[in-house]
Amino acid sequence: MTQASQTASGWWVKEDSFSPNDYRKQESLMALSNGYLSLRGSFEEESIKLGHAGTYLNGLYEFHPLQYGEKYTGYPEQSQVMINLPDPKSVNLSINGHTFSLDEGKILEFERYLDIKTASLARHIVWESPSGDQVNIESIRFVSATYKHLACLQYKVTALNFSGAITLTSAIALDRQNLTREQDPRVGVNFEDASWRISETHQHHQLLQVHGSTTLSKLKFRCTLANELGGLKTINTAFEQTAQALCLVGKGQIQAGETLTLTKYMWYDRYEMENPVAQVESIQALGFEALKAEHEAWWAKSWEQMDISIDGAEPMQQAIRFNMFHLTQAVGKDGYTNISAKGMTGEGYEGHYFWDTEIYMIPFFVYTNPHIAKQLLLFRYNTLDKARERALELGHKQGALYPWRTINGYECSAYYPAGTAQYHINADIAYAIRLYYLVTGDKLFMESYGFEMLLELSKLWMDLGVFDPEKAGAFCIQEVTGPDEYTCLVNNNMYTNAMVKSQMAFTLQCFDLGLQLSPSTQALAENFDRALAQRIIERMFLPYSERLKIHAQDDSFLSRPVWDIANTPRNKFPLLMHYHPLTLYRHQVCKQADVVLAELLLSDQFSLEQKKRDFDYYAKITTHDSSLSTCIYGILACELGDMEQSYQYYIKTARTDLDDFHHNAKDGIHAANMAGSWMGIVYGFAGLRWQQDTPVFNPALPPAWTGYRFTVQIHDMSLQVSVQADQVEYALLTGSHLTLKHKDQAFTLTQGQAKVMQ
Secondary structure (H helix, E strand, C coil), X not given: CCHHHHCCCCCEEEECCCCHHHHHHHHHHCCEECCXXXXXXXCCECCCCCCCCCEEECCCEEEEECCCCCCCCCCCCEEEEECCCCEEEEEEEEECCEECCXXXXXXXXXXXXXXXXXXXXXXXXXXXXXXXXXEEEEEEEEECCCCCCEEEEEEEEEECXXXXXXXXXXXXXXXXXCCCCCCCCCCCCCCCCCCEEEEEEEXXXXXXXXXXXXXXXXXXXXXXXXXEEECCCCCEEEEEECCCEEEEEEEEEECCCCEEEEEEEEEEECCCCCCHHHHHHHHHHHCHHHHHHHHHHXXXXXXXXXXXXXXXXXXXXXXXXXXXXXXXXXXXXXXXXCCCCCCCXXXXXXXXXXXXXHHHHHHHHHHHCHHHHHHHHHHHHHCHHHHHHHHHHCCCCCCCCCCCCECCCXXXXXXXXXXXXXXXXXXXXXXXXXXXXXXXXXXXXXXXXXXXXHHHHHHHHHHHCEEEHHHCCEEECCXXXXXXXXXXXXXXXXXXXXXXXXXXXXXXXXXXXXXXXXXXXXXXXXCCCHHHHHHHHHHECCCEECXXXXXXXXXXXXXXXXXXXXXXXXXXXXXXXXXXXXXXXXXXXXXXXXXXXXXXXXXXXXXXXXXXXXHHHHHCCECCCCCCCHHHHHHHHHHCCCHHHHHHHHHHHHCXXXXXXXXXXXXXXXXXXXXXXXXXXXXXXXXXXXXXXXXXXXXXXXXXXXXXXXXXXXXXXXXXXXEECCCEEXXXXXXXXEEEEECCEEEEEECCCEEEEC
């Protein structure tokens, strides 16, 4: 990224010069989506063959058979892969027979900027052709926040120093494909056949349409493109179709100072409607500017609910807004789709959904847009039957086991030690249900969905765990993997056991909420062994070293030799790319927060002294090779009073993608880490925790900042928190009354009331 990008306004990410080496990374950073449809931030021109242009629909996937050297019962048969679809933003421009490209002529001016506030991408170029003709090219596009099927593009060409022939082609590019393993083994897959096929095409007036379906999963899609060409006295149009594209070609004569404008209304659907052409034409009648204004109004309202304002640190201001922007635009909002580890910005992790959603991203949404948090939990509810199937498939007699990696609800993790064995996904989902109910008080959700999931999740642990006579009858959970993927297939992972204990306690609490249940959920509740659940809570084994006075990550973790991180060459990180898994499993070395994460999520269950001992021990042996790690260590460092260390962790978290710290932003952004940057402020610097049913703040101010402000939604009320060096102000913007604590001082705010605390 250019230097100007680093110091750009908190609402912008800018490029002031073109860098081919950064192009694919910028495609990810400047991707636009709305949780249903996504366009990577590639240039519109088909003649510019750089990077990896991508068009994706959330939840639309192709099956990819999984290959094993030795395959056993319960191994997934196939993966699901998010598919790169036909690209409707494609444009080609020629003036006096010269096609605009980066290989011919000269770029005299260049600027491109992502407007974070309005979720739009604009570009300005002045190009001189080999014959000396100069054109000004302006483009702007957005993926509509109010019409989930719609993206809009306006492309303007102005003749600067010449008059002559101009050709402007609008196309749906048909030659897009996913990355393959040959291009990047960490990202791509090798499809034996084409991942999708076009079944029919249509042209009508200035409208183009393609129908297609995936080859194996048989999922249908349809792309409808309405075009408007205007600005010249005469424009002749014709249709062209090749194997590479379906095109509308516009030709005319342009005079110096004249502007030819192409407006594209791009509509993707999965056959949810009978007549998309009529829908697109009615949308087109509203016009580009009206649609853009409606889109911007949606974003303005969203920013009112979630914006964080930072005084005194422009790079951090830019970073937090950039991160919240990507989270909000990428999340599925319909209860049937989720948010993948890379958002909708690239093909890293094949578009899969992980535990990232429940532990990192749902906290962001539950406090900023609880309706979206509910939809993410509904995705889990709508795949509950598949989780029940998976539990049976793995030999459990009851309960539900959610997949580690998925798009459609079925497991597609091929490496079970660091995938399927991460049973903590169940406890993570239970944690998110509890957090959602705690923050929203949505009893109807618990009655209709939440309690049923909790019962099935808890029954799974009853089937899996054992009361181990070798540990004085303690309840033990054996042969699982915790969050740390450098330590796999262990007994009594501390994080897992602690989270299960909390889950069981919340499940029992729900019996006392007076929930009005459906007959099927009522039957589940009546057959739930509450006495066994209570016994599990009382006897849950949490591994602990009396010698070191720390929690052991698992039964055998502390008996292994410590990995020498300090003397490991820097080019050997991340370790998983350079050492055999068994080598890692045999050492005390952590990829990411594990014990430390448990002590953040279950904060009230551990003393500050215990947290410090555990933090000090595990910080020394954690590589942070996972982007999910630094945010957690930063939050706990702040709680422990080490602001300098906390802030260094925060910088690494907040600017992970903008500064490409992991050198893989080209494959997509790190969505969970982005949510971690929000947690770093609200959970970290502001110290938000819950004591029973009361939110508690313990604010601190990083030395580099002069102040910060944010708003959280609690029980349908908006609370604004403003932190400065000498005071903290709490203001209830909406809602009748809210009781909260500033450190150990409790008080109640009424609507419109503010209280200043020292």
